[in-house]
Amino acid sequence: MKNIIVTNNSLVVKEQKLPCIYVEEDADQVLAKVRDLVHMGYLLLSHPLGASIKMIHSPVVSILMEEKTGPMDLESVEVIEGAILKLRAALGERTFDYRNRSDYEIVDRDRLLAAFQELKLNI
Amino acid sequence: MRLEHRNIEIKDIVFGDAMKVDGSTLVVDKNAIIDELMKDENIKEVKVDLAKPGEKTRIIPVKDVIEPRYKVEGTPGFAGVTTQAAPLGEGIVSVLKNTAIVTIGDIVGFQEGIIDMWGEGGTWTPFSKTLNIVVDITPIEGLTPHEHEVTCRIAGLKASEVVGLAAKDVEPTEVVVYEKGTIPEENAKYPDLPKVVYVEMLISQGLLHASFIYGTDSIGILPTYLSPTEELDGAVISGNCVAACDKITTYQHQNNNVIIELMELHGKEINFVGVLMVPELTTLRGKFVTCDYTAKLCKELGADGVIVSEEGYGNPDSDLLMICQRLEKMGIKTVLITDECAGWDGMSQPLADTAKEAVAVVSTGNVSHVVTLEKADRILGDPFAVANLAGGWEGAYNPEDGTIKCELNAVISSTSEIGTHNATIELV
Numbered sequence: 001m002k003n004i005i006v007t008n009n010s011l012v013v014k015e016q017k018l019p020c021i022y023v024e025e026d027a028d029q030v031l032a033k034v035r036d037l038v039h040m041g042y043l044l045l046s047h048p049l050g051a052s053i054k055m056i057h058s059p060v061v062s063i064l065m066e067e068k069t070g071p072m073d074l075e076s077v078e079v080i081e082g083a084i085l086k087l088r089a090a091l092g093e094r095t096f097d098y099r100n101r102s103d104y105e106i107v108d109r110d111r112l113l114a115a116f117q118e119l120k121l122n123i
Numbered sequence: 124m125r126l127e128h129r130n131i132e133i134k135d136i137v138f139g140d141a142m143k144v145d146g147s148t149l150v151v152d153k154n155a156i157i158d159e160l161m162k163d164e165n166i167k168e169v170k171v172d173l174a175k176p177g178e179k180t181r182i183i184p185v186k187d188v189i190e191p192r193y194k195v196e197g198t199p200g201f202a203g204v205t206t207q208a209a210p211l212g213e214g215i216v217s218v219l220k221n222t223a224i225v226t227i228g229d230i231v232g233f234q235e236g237i238i239d240m241w242g243e244g245g246t247w248t249p250f251s252k253t254l255n256i257v258v259d260i261t262p263i264e265g266l267t268p269h270e271h272e273v274t275c276r277i278a279g280l281k282a283s284e285v286v287g288l289a290a291k292d293v294e295p296t297e298v299v300v301y302e303k304g305t306i307p308e309e310n311a312k313y314p315d316l317p318k319v320v321y322v323e324m325l326i327s328q329g330l331l332h333a334s335f336i337y338g339t340d341s342i343g344i345l346p347t348y349l350s351p352t353e354e355l356d357g358a359v360i361s362g363n364c365v366a367a368c369d370k371i372t373t374y375q376h377q378n379n380n381v382i383i384e385l386m387e388l389h390g391k392e393i394n395f396v397g398v399l400m401v402p403e404l405t406t407l408r409g410k411f412v413t414c415d416y417t418a419k420l421c422k423e424l425g426a427d428g429v430i431v432s433e434e435g436y437g438n439p440d441s442d443l444l445m446i447c448q449r450l451e452k453m454g455i456k457t458v459l460i461t462d463e464c465a466g467w468d469g470m471s472q473p474l475a476d477t478a479k480e481a482v483a484v485v486s487t488g489n490v491s492h493v494v495t496l497e498k499a500d501r502i503l504g505d506p507f508a509v510a511n512l513a514g515g516w517e518g519a520y521n522p523e524d525g526t527i528k529c530e531l532n533a534v535i536s537s538t539s540e541i542g543t544h545n546a547t548i549e550l551v
Contacts, residue, residue: 046406047438049475051328052366053464053490053532054233056437064406079407079441086437086475090464092491099511103231106268107365110329111405114342118409 003045003121005112006034007062011105012112026096027061028087034063035080041069044076046115048083055111056087058104059096062112064119125302126352127215129195129295133222136173136254142289149222149289151256159285160260165274168261172503174225176252178240181499184508185236185535186226186364187279188250188372191286192357193217201357203338205280211337212353217290220297223253223374224286226279227504228260230271231331235512235533236367237496244496247537249544250374257503258282268330276362280373301352301386306424309394316394317427321351321381322417323541324442325371326363326435327402333362334402334434341402346417348424349398351382359400363434368490368531368538369462371434380542381432381460396424401446403439410442418449426450432460432541436490440475451480458483462538465489467530488538488546491530498525 005016008023008030021037023030031048038044043066050056097104115121132147139150153171160169174180197214200206225238238250245251260278262271303309310318325334327342334341336349336359349358359376382398389395401417404410421429429450433443443459450457459481463473469489502509510520512533519528531537536544 044407047410047441049437051326051332051403051405051435051437051439052363052370053368053436054235054365055332057233075407082476086472089466089471090437090491092466097233100232103233107231107330107332110269111332114327114329114404115406117342118404118406 002067004065004067005062006030006037006065009060009062009105009108011109012062026059030061030063031080031084031087034065035084037065038076038080039072041072042066043068043073044079045119046112048080049086050111053090055107056090057094057097058108059098059101060104060108062108064112064115124212124350124352125300126212126356128299129215129217130220130297130299131217131290131293132220132296133254136175136222136256138173142286144289144293149219149254151286156258156282156285159281160278163274163278165262165266165270166260166278167263170259172257174240174255174257174503176240179500180240181502182225182227182238182255182257183236183502183504184227184229184234185238185367186228186230186275187361188374188535189224189279189283190374190377191219191222191224191283193287193290200284201280201360204335204360205277205284208337211356211358212350216356217293217295219287219290221253223250223255224279224283225250225255225257226260226275227257228275229505229508230268230275230364232511234364234508236364236370236535237533238535239496239499242497243494244534247494247531247534247545249536256286259504272330272362276360280360301355303351303389303395306396313390313394316392318396318425319385319393319428319430320396320399320421320424320426321385322399322401322421322429322431322446324401324403324431324433324439326439328405331363331365335360335362336400341400342404344402346399346401346413346420349400351386351395351398354379354382354398366435367533367535369435369540371539371541372536375536375539375541375543378543381430396426403435403442405438410445414442414445414449417446418453421450421455422453426455428456430458430460434540436462436464437475444476444478444481448478448480458485460485460487460540460542462487462540463489464491466491467493487540487542487544488531490532490538493528493530494534496527496529
């Protein structure tokens, strides 16, 4: 079992020992990358959306996955497809909130650490 | 367990030299609050202001709201946090009704919690009707965001205890008793009434998305049982401060309307079994474990019906519906309480997830509903945060007339998912 992080959060890339797939675009493109990986058979370990409306405005997001090839995990497909649709709808006419990018990076990193804590990944 | 709330109705608030209640006026000794909070070496400065209903005052960015109380009998304070760990939920509490401690200060730049004490904004937030003691906490330099958050959280709780001392030896204007025996005792008393469990979901996902039960971060727990009076006695504390509209403040935990309503119906229409505190975790595995566990606990408790309230928006929607699916499949009737993120026109899919089992859903409002906030005469907090709020979309802030166009998601408790809010339903 090998875990990876798909992210556009430079803090996470700098600090994490886990392998990262770095996406040089906004959160919606990180989700698109995750969807592609799910279609290749990767498993979603952390939920792609944050827990508050403000985190939906975050241009940065980090998602924990398990590297795997084979048949698609239908649960992961359903969650990532739903998340992509919801992100678009919730943003509406907005763009991402770029002005507070560095603060979003801190909160996003913390949610990732929460996922490690839940899964008892000693990283 | 028996908890007695001795409510003291407060109609006005002023600064003075001693913390006391004079008739129906709360006299606040500003220095007593400052002296107590400045004992924390992480705090550089504390400012205290008052904000009354009707004033053109805007408070931003709000971190938490807490009700000032004094424990006459029983475990004092927020046990496990401001005082020694001990069971809560029993005894006598004097409550300074209509008053609130409001802590402010930006921990991160995108915090958008507004309380307007008047006008359009005031109609949406319940805290425009409380007499607010606004505590602005400036930390020392160099704190991490985590340290900053803890400092402000504890400072708010302590401020509420210092102000609560004013309630000591004051005769109440109303006494409310919440009393319930053990589960077997109540089952024997009301064998024919349907058993109802309340499932309260709590955001448990790290910085600014955290909740605490007896001081324990709910990120590390499996769903757990609380007697209803424990939460009404301060066992649950908020550590959330980003999504203003559906953040459940500590005040709302202390006055959880779902619990109060169910206690009112207990022994008459229902047998209220108790409260399950359920963490909203960030991993899919965590979500499955907590949702399975929640459904199992409800079944083991013999629930005929369950009421589930959500906190937050986004990934918690999945937990809400997974709990609903599991309960309905077990034959347990389930009612969900949630708000909607349904777009400016209210026509988009309201939740991030759907389930055919969710047939009884109470909406507490559309967080995307757009409101116009008038220009304030006075801003308590960070005026920059107002400008920041306006960054939601081009032209939202009008610098010429000072108005702000924003979604309800910026207004504290405008769509509270445990019912302490002003929105209601109009039949058309």
